Amino acid sequence: MGLGMTWLVLDRLGLTESGVCIINDVTLKVGAGRTAILGPNGAGKSTLLRLMHGLLRPSDGCQHWPQAFTQGMVFQRPVMLRTTALANVEYGLKLRGVNPHDRRQRAVEALVRVGLPAIADRPARRLSGGEQQRVALARAWALEPQVLFLDEPTASLDPASSREVERIIREIAASGTRIVMTTHNLGQARRIAEEVIFIDSGRVLEQSPVEEFFTRPRHAAAQRFLEEETP
Amino acid sequence: MGEIATSLVLAGELVATGDERLAAIVMLSLQVSFSATLIACLIGMPLGALLAVGRFPGRRALIVLFNGLMGLPPVVVGLLVYLLLSRAGPLGPFGLLFTPAAMIIAQTVLIVPIVAALARQTIEDEWREYREQLRSLGASRLRSAMTLLWDGRFSLTTSGLAGFGRAIAEVGAVMIVGGNIDGVTRVMTTTIALETSKGDLPLALALGLILIAVVLAVNTAAFVLRQWAEKRWG
Ligand SMILES: Nc1ncnc2c1ncn2[C@@H]1O[C@H](COP(=O)(O)OP(=O)(O)OP(=O)(O)O)[C@@H](O)[C@H]1O
Ligand SMILES: [Mg+2]
Numbered sequence: 001m002g003l004g005m006t007w008l009v010l011d012r013l014g015l016t017e018s019g020v021c022i023i024n025d026v027t028l029k030v031g032a033g034r035t036a037i038l039g040p041n042g043a044g045k046s047t048l049l050r051l052m053h054g055l056l057r058p059s060d061g062c063q064h065w066p067q068a069f070t071q072g073m074v075f076q077r078p079v080m081l082r083t084t085a086l087a088n089v090e091y092g093l094k095l096r097g098v099n100p101h102d103r104r105q106r107a108v109e110a111l112v113r114v115g116l117p118a119i120a121d122r123p124a125r126r127l128s129g130g131e132q133q134r135v136a137l138a139r140a141w142a143l144e145p146q147v148l149f150l151d152e153p154t155a156s157l158d159p160a161s162s163r164e165v166e167r168i169i170r171e172i173a174a175s176g177t178r179i180v181m182t183t184h185n186l187g188q189a190r191r192i193a194e195e196v197i198f199i200d201s202g203r204v205l206e207q208s209p210v211e212e213f214f215t216r217p218r219h220a221a222a223q224r225f226l227e228e229e230t231p
Numbered sequence: 232m233g234e235i236a237t238s239l240v241l242a243g244e245l246v247a248t249g250d251e252r253l254a255a256i257v258m259l260s261l262q263v264s265f266s267a268t269l270i271a272c273l274i275g276m277p278l279g280a281l282l283a284v285g286r287f288p289g290r291r292a293l294i295v296l297f298n299g300l301m302g303l304p305p306v307v308v309g310l311l312v313y314l315l316l317s318r319a320g321p322l323g324p325f326g327l328l329f330t331p332a333a334m335i336i337a338q339t340v341l342i343v344p345i346v347a348a349l350a351r352q353t354i355e356d357e358w359r360e361y362r363e364q365l366r367s368l369g370a371s372r373l374r375s376a377m378t379l380l381w382d383g384r385f386s387l388t389t390s391g392l393a394g395f396g397r398a399i400a401e402v403g404a405v406m407i408v409g410g411n412i413d414g415v416t417r418v419m420t421t422t423i424a425l426e427t428s429k430g431d432l433p434l435a436l437a438l439g440l441i442l443i444a445v446v447l448a449v450n451t452a453a454f455v456l457r458q459w460a461e462k463r464w465g
Pocket of ligand 2: 045046047151
């Protein structure tokens with residue numbers, strides 16, 4: 001799954017919301033197994049993910065999936081249903097018509113993979129932020145999507161939880177799922193991603209392999225961003 | 232002042248001795264209004280969910296309509312149901328007029344808009360929060376509506392309660408379609424109206440107190456349930 005095997009093409013994609021241009025003329029080929037979208041607050045990272053995932057309809061341009069891939073997304077603030085953690089993981093499987101027995105088994109396995117078998121029967125909304133984030137990952141993972149979009153998966157987590165979530169993301173990627181994630185944690189992007197897409201003010205300014213981006217950023221805004229964000 | 236005190240004492244005695252006539256009236260009231268509330272919830276809550284989540288022409292108009300119908304005058308509902316159920320009416324052959332069934336129908340019609348409109352608000356708030364997540368997981372709009380109904384089950388008690396409160400307290404609709412027949416269709420509110428006009432204040436007052444107690448008890452139970460649920464499920 002190296003670079004070049006393009007699985008998503010964005011062609012002059014734009015999104016204008018009440019007169020404000022949020023995504024501006026984005027043309028991209030996504031081919032990496034693990035892509036990180038970086039950029040300052042308000043750059044349009046979450047919006048771009050939503051567009052890719054099909055939650056928003058572009059006002060200009062189009063996107064093209066060379067092959068029809070199954071997709072999932074984990075949101076920055078995971079939304080848990082008012083039921084147990086296990087039933088939350090089962091929900092997506094239920095929507096796909098998986099029978100109750102297999103459903104339960106796959107949901108339990110997913111919870112085990114994110115290291116949370118012990119909280120299966122706890123009310124999901126009563127779990128800590130980090131635990132909810134992992135249940136959300138399990139819920140998405142249980143569906144075995146070919147592409148998984150992650151919006152700041154560790155934004156409000158402590159270092160230990162962040163490391164655990166990073167481990168899970170790497171494992172999801174290892175299982176063959178393509179990852180596209182946004183993050184403000186540069187170390188995390190460097191540890192996980194193969195390729196970086198840098199955006200600012202709704203425009204893609206740079207798309208580079210991860211080492212190249214961090215050692216020799218081409219765009220001046222990317223250089224500034226790295227200088228400011230690096231402690 | 233003295234009359235009120237005497238009436239209060241007599242009312243207390245009626246309740247304390249478990250007066251049979253009084254008990255029958257209270258029971259019928261509860262049966263009619265609980266049945267109407269149950270049916271109205273079964274109709275109004277899914278309706279509210281579809282209004283919140285659905286996308287179809289006329290949705291906005293329907294929302295405005297249901298909001299408006301929340302204020303339906305009970306006597307008008309009574310009159311409409313009377314016309315439907317009267318011998319010459321379309322439902323005349325069933326012979327329901329002046330039976331408890333007619334009263335249940337009238338109260339159901341009265342409170343379906345209340346339940347639906349309030350449920351719509353509750354579900355719409357949930358929908359805002361859940362929308363993208365549910366869509367990402369692959370839920371259709373119809374499926375989302377069902378999920379939100381289940382997920383919002385405890386918040387939805389509020390809309391059911393509002394309906395029940397309205398049903399048990401109204402007098403106009405049940406009076407018209409029930410006819411206030413002693414031992415058959417006489418409920419708390421119609422008895423209070425009748426006894427007051429006849430000057431039998433103790434019975435009227437006793438019923439009034441019981442009516443208030445019932446409404447308070449039901450609301451308290453629902454409140455406790457909701458508190459527990461919020462603590463348990465978040
Ligand atoms: N529905 C909307 N209507 C108007 N403006 C919007 C809408 N959604 C997003 N925006 C604006 O678009 C810009 C990009 O938002 P977005 O959430 O994609 O940024 P982001 O890069 O994810 O930022 P952050 O790092 O803070 O998460 C912001 O300025 C935001 O205010
Ligand atoms: Mg964002």
